Amino acid sequence: MSLDRLKTQFSSLDPRLYQIASLSTLLLYGLLWLHFDVSPVQIIVTIGTAILTQYAGARFYNLPSFDPKSPLISALSLCLLLRTDHLAVAALAAFIAIGSKFVIRWRDKHLFNPTNFALVIMLAGGLGWISPGQWGQVAWFGFLIACLGSLVVTRAARADVTLAFLTFYVGLLFARALWLGDPLTIPLHQIESGALLIFSFFMISDPKTTPDSRAGRIVFALMVALAALYVQFGFFRPNGPLWGLIACAALVPLLDYVLPGSRYDWSKPSTGRSLDSVVNPVFAPLSLSPHQQRRF
């Protein structure tokens, strides 16, 4: 099989399948080697609640299809990030995450990234916490490779927002270190967080909650990076990017108005340029709904 054919085969898969595979692998590694404070029961409860909520939402809003991939990604991200002593909190987080997609909407797009929204609610309510320092170098580096690999292998039509965010965020951390006269081992140490990678590759990259145009997304990435750094070095709070993304979510409708682009469809990944569907006519075998319709 030639490399091109292999590439075509991979790129015809829904990018979310690759994401599910890498998140699951990471979760397994975290459980077995890093002893993450998350029980198998909590994982089952989180995934179960997320998928059932998606199912209930799909039925309630009469969606033509039920697709468990997105809620599964949200649930896996929650399992990797959210820590709590109570299973009910894990279930509530998953319910809020998926529920928010159906309830909090603006012009037929959900406003908040589901995982991000649920995490912020849990943190603000003091119900759970995130342990950003629990990853260690090996897991972080392995996961970074997997995430970057996903951009290459899958049709990451909207990788621009991830790359722009990482460039701004990491760049500014290095700039700060240079200004302070700190050794560069400090910013390198600061980015060594699994939470930052999950955020960059799975949350801010969510095509459903980012601006439709590429210019809009780059402006958005800059705003999030600035807000994140302000939370970190102005308020001295951990989990800067999560708070940054929530704070900037309201800018998305504004950016869509100023810099319009075409709406994203998981089955027809596009960069948001109006000619995308012609330039990149990828066949999507996993798509359950070839017609334009409401998607969550």
Add this chain to the structure above:
Amino acid sequence: MRRLLIPTFTFLIGLFIWNSDASAFCGFYVGKADTKLFNKASEVAIARHDNKTVITMANDFKGDVKEFAMVVPVPTVLEKEQIHIGDPAVLKHLADYSAPRLVEYFDENPCHVMLYERRSMDALKSMPQAASARPERERALGVTVEAQYTVGEYDILILSAKESHGLETWLSENGYKIPNGASAILHSYLKQNMKFFVAKVNLTEQTKLGFTHLRPLQIAFESPKFILPIRLGTVNADGAQELFIYFLTKQGRVETTNYRTVRLPEAQEIPLYVKDKFGDFYRDLFTQQVKRESERGVFMEYAWDMNWCDPCAANPLSAEEMRGLGVFWQDNQTVMPRGKSFMPQPQAQNVFLTRVHVRYDAAHFPEDLMFQETSDRSNFQARYILRHPWTGTDECPAATAYRQQLRERYEREAQTLATLTGWNISEIRKSMDIAALPTNDNKKWYQQLWVN
């Protein structure tokens, strides 16, 4: 309506599968690993709630007190009332209460029932180097002495500076030995708007007070920064330093946000002879864990609600002792009349203690330690178990079976000990005298199956 039932149901399942693992321990406490086991160890107690922070800093400085000085970056200029001298006995009590412990259980006569007992141990400490401090020269160097106090046996200066070289020169000119390489770090702290808390011993005051040892210094301030600056301490350190941090919080456990916080192995059964060398055991176990985490881990030794302990390596601290350490959020409690009841002295309430132990150097800990308080109130203690075999002479099938499994159990304990400490397995076996135990190797599996 059916559509709404599913999410509701899901949520309820979550509520019902709720698990609680409130397991109580039983047994007798036998010993603890003292903080003094470790060289170059510092102890810091941090009481914090709503950005209000009280830090108690203690060190085991052994040299001439004239040589003693300490420079600590602080987020604000401190008033005299914000500086206090702590009681070393309270800190010692806190260290004993939270120390890694050894417990022992005694096997019961297998011909009757099985029961237990136990014991415990505790752990270690020390503090970083420091320094001490004229108006024209100060102006020329860009150094401002924001405040100057004498508190107890200490002369305290609060310094701010325009630039680090001036600060470094000023400190050197005033008799503080500043290690090479400290300049860059001072520079970084200055840019982050930190002030410097500088303390040295006032010999006259010390003589007047009559103390021969240095008492812990306490500072109280309000800042959103929940950090412990360790960078200055790594500059001239020859080798790694030990730090014990005790967090007293209202909500729950504290953990580092920029390094891995790792629970030490706990509840492991180890050979009986460790009882006499628990200190060595714990020190080697800790070193082994540090290696396992590539020297980048912060280790949790204890996390417990301050109301109780089980087993207790020392009694929980009293409300008064907690106040001494800076716990300001406790309810005002009326002191119970003594002698009238069996009630103990009022205990600290709404206080959760987290004890962490970190071995750090510049290479593996480039950044200061940053923390967060979590809502986790689950208890944890570094606890190791000695299980005494039953030595009775009764004969019954259960006793035969019991004796036969002893050798296996000892072997398991030997392996646990070797894994935990890195000690040589054959030496462990020798110390335990495993070879002298009856073996059942020559029996077939089915002969062991139905013992009679």
